[in-house]
Amino acid sequence: MSPTTDPAATGAAAIEVRGVAKRYGTRDAVIALDGVDLTVRQGEFVCLVGPSGCGKSTLLRMMAGLHRPSEGEVLVHHDGTGRTPTAMVFQDYGIFPWKSVRANVRFGLDVAGVPRAEATRTVDSWLTRLGLADFADAYPATLSGGMRQRVSIARALAVEPEVLLLDEPFAALDAQLRTVLQEELLALWQADRRTVVFVTHSLEEAILLGDRVVVMSARPGRILADLPVPLPRPRSAETRGEPAFAALEQQLWSLLRDEVSRTFDGGSPA
Structure with missing residues (x-):
């Protein structure tokens, strides 16, 4: 690229x-x-x-x-x-099984060095928009396939890709x-x-x-x-x-x- x-x-x-x-x-x-x-x-x-x-x-x-x-x-x-x-969403979810939903969604923001308070606001916003707020502290193994794919989409969108x-x-x-x-x-x-x-x-x-x-x-x-x-x-x-x-x-x-x-x-x- x-x-x-x-x-x-x-x-x-x-x-x-x-x-x-x-x-x-x-x-x-x-x-x-x-x-x-x-x-x-x-x-x-x-x-x-x-x-x-x-x-x-x-x-x-x-x-x-x-x-x-x-x-x-x-x-x-x-x-x-x-x-x-760019940000990418994969068929097999591509989320980290050892991280909570919240930690998965904020992963890209942490890598990019986004300030903690700003990252928290962004993550909370996307968790809410994708119906994940009640599962923020859950781990992927406890989620359905649809919920895991929502986590993957939220993680991609949290970094505000072009x-x-x-x-x-x-x-x-x-x-x-x-x-x-x-x-x-x-x-x-x-x-x-x-x-x-x-x-x-x-x-x-x-x-x-x-x-x-x-x-x-x-x-x-x-x-x-x-x-x-x-x-x-x-x-x-x-x-x-x-x-x-x-x-x-x-x-x-x-x-x-x-x-x-x-x-x-x-x-x-x-």
Whole structure:
């Protein structure tokens, strides 16, 4: 990841992916991504979908600075506020089992050297907003999967990142809880319009949450389509009943059907 300085402006690029390729190994290298170009604007909610093994998670980790491209570059532009550039939420929660809920949420603030009183106010605010205040002193092992994912999201948001990166954060949850957390995430995003990049296998989830849905091919991952979501905001669970929702879901599946089939003919997991 190559951070750059860019003044905040409506519609300005928050992330630019330019000609990115990713290879693993040298002899008989596995090509995870090839020739990926993508721009995410400030304040956009962009969802990445594609078959298993297409490099969605790899691309997200490049945006977070956890992986480097083999070719090309990933630019994360600062918005001029001095906030943390990116924060990431993982599918497996990624929280520390030996720390309480409160300590997990304040971890990034402590690392950044935020004064104790300010960090406490910030943590208390996010615990309240995500319904965790009554569990502040609990440990992850005593929490449900949904509560643990709330802790992970609170920890990411507590550092006030310019860009929030989410890697299938609700994939392991049951359908009812997934719906609840989707609505909570929508409410949080609609309140502050933070830039979000969200990886998911669920076309329905991508349409409900995103401003755009970026469709990736089977490995090596390339961008097949970049489709706007023609549904007004604010959105809720009832948005799924809109005719435009069903039409876009069918369009996305028509793009992905052959790509998913290709994963059974020599593809591999992400």
